[in-house]
Amino acid sequence: MNIVELIRKKRFGGALAEAEFRFLLNGYVDGRVPDYQMSAFLMACCFREMSDEEALTFVDVMLRSGEVLDLSDIPGVKVDKHSTGGVGDKVSLILAPIVASCGVLVPMISGRGLGHTGGTLDKLESIPGFRTNLSIPEYKQVLRKTGLVMIGQTEEIAPADKKLYALRDVTGTVECIPLIAGSIMSKKLAEGIDALVLDVKYGRGAFMQQEQEARRLAETLVRIGTYFGKETMAFLTDMNQPLGIAIGNWLEVVESMECLLGRRGEEDASNDLMNLAHALAGAMLMLGKRASSIEEGEEMSREAIRSGAAYRKFLELVEMQGGDVGAIENLENYPLSKHTIDVRIGEGGFITAIDPLELGFAAIMLGAGRQKVDDRIDPKAGILLRKKEGDRVEDHEVVATFFTDREDIIDAARSRIANSFQVGTTPSAQRPLIHSLIDKAGARPWR
Ligand code: URA
Numbered sequence: 001m002n003i004v005e006l007i008r009k010k011r012f013g014g015a016l017a018e019a020e021f022r023f024l025l026n027g028y029v030d031g032r033v034p035d036y037q038m039s040a041f042l043m044a045c046c047f048r049e050m051s052d053e054e055a056l057t058f059v060d061v062m063l064r065s066g067e068v069l070d071l072s073d074i075p076g077v078k079v080d081k082h083s084t085g086g087v088g089d090k091v092s093l094i095l096a097p098i099v100a101s102c103g104v105l106v107p108m109i110s111g112r113g114l115g116h117t118g119g120t121l122d123k124l125e126s127i128p129g130f131r132t133n134l135s136i137p138e139y140k141q142v143l144r145k146t147g148l149v150m151i152g153q154t155e156e157i158a159p160a161d162k163k164l165y166a167l168r169d170v171t172g173t174v175e176c177i178p179l180i181a182g183s184i185m186s187k188k189l190a191e192g193i194d195a196l197v198l199d200v201k202y203g204r205g206a207f208m209q210q211e212q213e214a215r216r217l218a219e220t221l222v223r224i225g226t227y228f229g230k231e232t233m234a235f236l237t238d239m240n241q242p243l244g245i246a247i248g249n250w251l252e253v254v255e256s257m258e259c260l261l262g263r264r265g266e267e268d269a270s271n272d273l274m275n276l277a278h279a280l281a282g283a284m285l286m287l288g289k290r291a292s293s294i295e296e297g298e299e300m301s302r303e304a305i306r307s308g309a310a311y312r313k314f315l316e317l318v319e320m321q322g323g324d325v326g327a328i329e330n331l332e333n334y335p336l337s338k339h340t341i342d343v344r345i346g347e348g349g350f351i352t353a354i355d356p357l358e359l360g361f362a363a364i365m366l367g368a369g370r371q372k373v374d375d376r377i378d379p380k381a382g383i384l385l386r387k388k389e390g391d392r393v394e395d396h397e398v399v400a401t402f403f404t405d406r407e408d409i410i411d412a413a414r415s416r417i418a419n420s421f422q423v424g425t426t427p428s429a430q431r432p433l434i435h436s437l438i439d440k441a442g443a444r445p446w447r
Contacts, residue, residue, distance in 0.1 A: 003027070003037050010044040015054045021061040025160040029065055035167055042164070042173040050178040052223065058178060059224050062186035065160035069136065071107060071192035074144050077288040078105040078192060081280050082184050083199040084217065085117035086206055087356035087363075088242030088385075091199065092120045092150070093256035094277045095284070097313035098304045100148035102281075102297075104288030107143050108150045109157060109191045111165060111183075113369045113377070115174045115207070116360030118252065121152045122369075126249035126379030130323035142320045148313060150321070158186040170372055175207045177217050185224045195231040195287035197280055198222075202435075203240035205356025211236065211435060218438045226440045231287050235446070236435040237276060241354040241389050244273035248368040248382010248403070254331050260311040269388045272433050278302060279434055279446075337380045337403035341410060343417045348395040351387050353422040359383060362416045366404040378405055383417060390427045 001023045006016060016024070024041065027033040050058065071078055079099065083089055096106045110120035110132075121132050132152045134142065142149040153162040161183045168174050168183075188196055198221050201207075202214035218234035225232025246255040255273070258264040265274030281304075282297030291297035304310040319325050327334060363369055367378030380403055387399045399421050402413060434446040 003033055007037060007041045007044060010041060010048055013048045015051055016057070018057050018061060021058055025061050025065055028163060029159045038164070038167060039171045039173070042168060042171060042176075042179065045179055046173050046176040052220075055178045055181060055220060056224060056227060058182045059185045059189070062158055062160045062182050063189050065186075066158050066190060067136070067156040068190050069157070069192035071140065071143070074105065074140065076103075076105045076147070077194050078107050079195045079197065079284045079288045080106060080108050080188060080191065080193045081197040081199065081284060082188055084180060084184070084201050084207060084214075085114055086201045086239040086243060087117060087360040088244050088247045088252065088273075089118065089201075089239075090123060090244065090246070090252040090256045091273065091277050091280065093123060093253065093314070094259050094273070094310070095281050096148055096150060097260065097317065098277065098281045098301050098310040099284045099288070100146065101304045101309040101313040102285055102300050103147070103290050104285055105143060106148045106284075107139070107191050107193060108148070109153060109187050110150060111187070112152070114165065114169050116205070116357055116364065116369070117207075118247070118249070118360075118363075118369065120150065122377055122379075123249045123252050124150055126253055127318060128324040128327050130318060131321050134321065142317075146313070146316050146320050148317050150317065153187060157190045161186045169370065177213070177220055180207060180217060181220045181224060185221060185228075188225075189228050189230065193230060196225050196233075197283045197287065198232065198234040199237055199276070199280060200234050201237050201239035203238050203356070205242065205360060206239040215438070215443065222438055222440060232439065233283050233287065234438040235280065235283070236438065238431050238433050238435065239356060240431065242356045242359055242385060243276065244270040245385045245388070246382060247359055247363045247385075248366070249377065249379045250334055251382040251384060251403070257311070257314075257328060257331060260305065260314055261308075262305050269385065276433060335380060337378075338405045339403070339407065339410060341402050341404075341414060342398045343400040343402065343414055344396045345393055345399050345418060345421055345423055346396065347423065348393045348397060349423040349425050350427040351389050351391050351393060351399070351421060352424040352428040354385065354389055355420040358416060358420040362402070362413050362420070365406075365409045365413050365416070366402055367406055381405065387421070390430065393423060
């Protein structure tokens, strides 16, 4: 087979067969296919459709580029959740310990920041010592003992996605339904789960800008999960403003810990984050057979926060994965950025929009994300929102604070962040955070 021929086949709208995908993807993993050829192939995928059958073949080959884990020797139902990515989306840090503390096992394999969105792995690695690169025996041992494990892809698990994910991040080839579906489902199907809950986001801060596109992605993901014999449920959720208040790795860990401790998330600006965490936890507990409905699962989730069980579960996880529990128990002792800068708006009124895409890119400028594959992340860098949509602001009031070690970008970051806020004379209409739910029976509105 000839790689240039395969690139041209996709470029002109042809469908690759299983053997062709195997040649291309396995060749990429073992270094025979260089980045520049894979980049050209990915770009061709972005401009051409894949049929349902081709998308299934793509997932299957990605999945089989590595090991498919068998966790059947660990008793209990295993359920994971995956988000298609957003800004300020730290739900996994809250949800995983909630669900595990309620008795459903959560083996979670997460990704790094991609494009303007953050990644759970980068957030976890901001905890000093926390190891996300466990071996498979260690992964199983932590899951068996804690009921929860959170790692990144190893060389063994979906290695094709591991390499492709990093390449897509820096070649403008993220927003493509079959590539996203292949990436998510190859990781998730390889990790040994019984069921999967997906958070498929749409809006300015998501890879899918329109709700209809997100619905197509959700349907594709549910179809793939069902085809591979896993109960799969997708939530369509709004990402037109950041979730919660923090954007940036350690800042998001802090917000998550405050939510797990029950100090935030009820009546404040983290309330969207917690409502989503409880809904997703409710679905995971239902699929994990601990609750008879999502609503009952949501109530169990709220109780796991009230009782402190979810917070204790997170500490257990940190300890098991080599992290510094003291850093979590004493959040205020973490090193500070060299610069703390307040961002003010001009004339007051009501916040009518907060652009998550602009804030995601601003966070990258500050050092919280990558522009090139080998960029190092500054875990302290990021943005704290002081106001959210619908809030009243006075003239020249602070709407956000940012943290960075990079002096040269301060002015540019300040104006980029200020320009992400729109202020009007009346509050804009409220949008639902959760739009609908999709499973193998079809789509239905959420409440
Ligand atoms: N999340 C993933 O794991 N992969 C993608 O391609 C996009 C979001």
